[in-house]
Amino acid sequence: MSRFTPLLDPEGFLLNLDDWDPEAAEFLANREEIDLGDAHWEVINTLRAFYEVHQVSLANRAFVSLIRREYGPDKGQSRYLMKLFGGSPAKIAAKIAGLPKPENCL
Amino acid sequence: MSNLHVIATSPQTTNFVDLKAAVASVDAVLFIEDGVYFSQADDAMLNFATQRQFFLSEDLLARGLALRAEQEQLNYDGFVDLTTKHERCISWY
Amino acid sequence: MRYTLLINAAPQSGEAAHSAIRFAEAALRQGHSIEQLFFYGEGVMNASTLTVMPQDEQNLPASWDALIQKNDLSSIVCVSSAIRRGIIDTQEATRHQLSAVSCYESSEIGGLGSLIHALSNTDRVLSFG
Amino acid sequence: MSKTITLVARRTPYGGDKARQTLDIAFAAAVFDHEVRYVFIGDGVWQLKKEQSASEIDRKPHAAALETLELYGIDKIYALQDSLSERQLDINDLIANVQVVDDATVRTLLAGPGHIINL
Numbered sequence: 204m205s206r207f208t209p210l211l212d213p214e215g216f217l218l219n220l221d222d223w224d225p226e227a228a229e230f231l232a233n234r235e236e237i238d239l240g241d242a243h244w245e246v247i248n249t250l251r252a253f254y255e256v257h258q259v260s261l262a263n264r265a266f267v268s269l270i271r272r273e274y275g276p277d278k279g280q281s282r283y284l285m286k287l288f289g290g291s292p293a294k295i296a297a298k299i300a301g302l303p304k305p306e307n308c309l
Numbered sequence: 310m311s312n313l314h315v316i317a318t319s320p321q322t323t324n325f326v327d328l329k330a331a332v333a334s335v336d337a338v339l340f341i342e343d344g345v346y347f348s349q350a351d352d353a354m355l356n357f358a359t360q361r362q363f364f365l366s367e368d369l370l371a372r373g374l375a376l377r378a379e380q381e382q383l384n385y386d387g388f389v390d391l392t393t394k395h396e397r398c399i400s401w402y
Numbered sequence: 403m404r405y406t407l408l409i410n411a412a413p414q415s416g417e418a419a420h421s422a423i424r425f426a427e428a429a430l431r432q433g434h435s436i437e438q439l440f441f442y443g444e445g446v447m448n449a450s451t452l453t454v455m456p457q458d459e460q461n462l463p464a465s466w467d468a469l470i471q472k473n474d475l476s477s478i479v480c481v482s483s484a485i486r487r488g489i490i491d492t493q494e495a496t497r498h499q500l501s502a503v504s505c506y507e508s509s510e511i512g513g514l515g516s517l518i519h520a521l522s523n524t525d526r527v528l529s530f531g
Numbered sequence: 532m533s534k535t536i537t538l539v540a541r542r543t544p545y546g547g548d549k550a551r552q553t554l555d556i557a558f559a560a561a562v563f564d565h566e567v568r569y570v571f572i573g574d575g576v577w578q579l580k581k582e583q584s585a586s587e588i589d590r591k592p593h594a595a596a597l598e599t600l601e602l603y604g605i606d607k608i609y610a611l612q613d614s615l616s617e618r619q620l621d622i623n624d625l626i627a628n629v630q631v632v633d634d635a636t637v638r639t640l641l642a643g644p645g646h647i648i649n650l
Contacts, residue, residue: 213497257599258591262562265602272602306482310643315528317418327541327573330611330634331641342417367424368417385428392526393403393434397647399539400529402411402418410549410650443552443650482555514559521565522534527646531549 216304223301231299235289239299243287247300249273260305266293311335313395316344317402320354328401329357337361339383339391342402345369348376363391404437405429406524408517410531412447413462419448422530423465430473438520439470439477441509445531446484449477449509463506470508477509478516485511534565535645540575542650544593545585549650550578554596556648561603569600570640571629572611576618579610579625594626601628611637 208230209222215234217223228247232239239247253261253269261269263281271279278284284292294305314332316323316339323344332338336359340347345368347355355362366382369375376382383391392398407426411418426436441448448466455461470477484505485494491505505511521527538557542549560567571579578593585592600608609632615621622631632640641647 213499257595259596259599261599261602262558264562264604265558265599268602268604312641312647317421317531324541324573326613326617327611330572330613330637331539333638333642341421385424386432388425389428389432389434392405392528396643397641398526398528399641399647399649400531401649402529402531408648408650410552443548483552514555515563517556518536518559518563518565521536521646524646527648529648529650531650 212304214304216298217301220301220303227301228299231301235295235299237288237295237299243299245274245278246270246284246287246296250296250300250302254300254302260297260303261293262305263291263293266296310397311337311395312397312399313391314338315398315400316340316347317342317400319343319346320350323401325354331399332358334358337363337391337395339363339365339388341365341368341388344401345372345374348374348380363387403429403434403525404523405434406438406440406517406520406527407436408440408442408527408529409445409448410443410529412444413453414447415444418530419445419462420460422528423462423469425528425530426469436473436475437524438516439466439475439509440517440520441477441479441483442517443480443483443531444487446479446487446489449479449484449489449505451506452504467506467508470506476520478512478520479505479509480517481511481513535568535643536560536565537568537570537640537645537647539641539647539649540569540571540578541573542578543574544578544580544583545588545590546574550575550593551591551596553648553650554593557600557605558603561600561605566607566645567600567603567605568607568609568640569605570609570611570637572614572637574614576610576614576620576625579629580620581624581626598626609637609640 209227210218288295345364364382366384409422413419453463489505491511540553544550557567583592583594608629610629612631
C-alpha cells in the first residue's frame, strides 16, 4: 500500500467509506488473500453501481441474482462467486467494494 | 379461515378506509388500548363488515368507559381465547 | 397454541409494551407456549438494563426479565434496531468497540432470521406497537 | 406449517422506521425461503412512489430499496386501488412490478395461508 493505509474496523471493513478507491480495493483484497483480476472487478463495479442507486446491502441470494441479471447464468451462480470471493461472497465482495458492513440482521 | 383484527387507536386517529378494506365478514374485531374509545362511537363508526366486536375490559376501566347493553367486553384471558379461534391476528396501531 | 409476540413499542411510548406483557402472562397462565418474544424497532428498549423508573411506576424491562427467566422463554432483541438505540450486549460491545453493556442477559441480541425461524414453529403471531 | 408470510405495509416511507422494518422482514423471509406477499394499503402506497430523492433528508431511498425485492425472488407485490385513488396516485406513479388490486382481493390475500405481519 503505497499511498496510505485506510483505517479498518475489527472485521476489516473500511471505517470511512470515502477512503475507497481502486488502490484501497487491492489492499482490502490482499487482506483476504484475493488477487483482483478482471472477473473480480466486473463484480465489484456492478456492486458499487447497484449500491449507488439502491443503497442496500445484499444477502448472498440477491447478490447471485444481481450478477445473473447482469452477466447471465454462467456467472450468476454461487459456485462462480465463491471461487472469486470465498465462502461468504456477498460479504467479502461488499468489503472489497468499499460498501457498508451488512447489518448482520440474519 | 378468519382473522382477528386488534385495534389499538381511537376512532379519530384510525384510518377507516384501510381498516374496513381489510375486515372480512367472517373476522372478529377486538378493541384494546385507545381502541376502546370506539365503544363511545356512533353506529356508523362501528359499521364493520362483522358484528363480532369485543372490548378489552382492563382498558375500558382504565379510561372510565362503560359499554352499551349490546356491547361485549372480555379480559386478557378472553383476548387469548379469541386468538385461538381465529387463524391470524392483524394489529392496527 | 404456540405464540410468537413481536413487540414494537418502547415501555415509555404508550401502552403497547404493557399490553404485550399482559397478553404473554395470560397465554402462559392458560398453558399455551411462547415460541419467541421478538423485540423490534423501538421495542428493543424493553431489554434495557439502564431503565430507571420512579418507585411507584412499573419497570417493564425488569418485568420482562422476570417473565423470561421464570418461564425460560426465548427472547430475541433485533440487532440492527438495538445497536442504533444503544442496546448492547458483550458481543456487540466488542464488535463495535464500546465500553458499556445495556441489554438484559435473559434476552439475546440476534437477527431477523431468528424471527423467521420462530414463525415456522408458531401457530399465532401477534404484533404490539 | 405453511411457509408464507403476508406483510401489510401501511406506513409512509419516512414518517417513522416501520416501513423499513417491514422491508427487512421481507428480505429475511426470502433468504430463509418463505414465500412473501407484500400488500401496500393506506399511506403504505406512498412507499411505492417513483423518483424519491431521500438523500435530501439524509435517509435512504425507500422505493429504490423496494426495487431490490426482485433479486430476492419476491414478485407478489400488491397495492390497493382505493388507497391509490384516495391519494391521486395511479400505477404510472409507482415503481415497476406492482399489481393494483381491489379490496376484495386484499381480503383474500389476508385470508391466508401463513402468517400476517402488520407493523
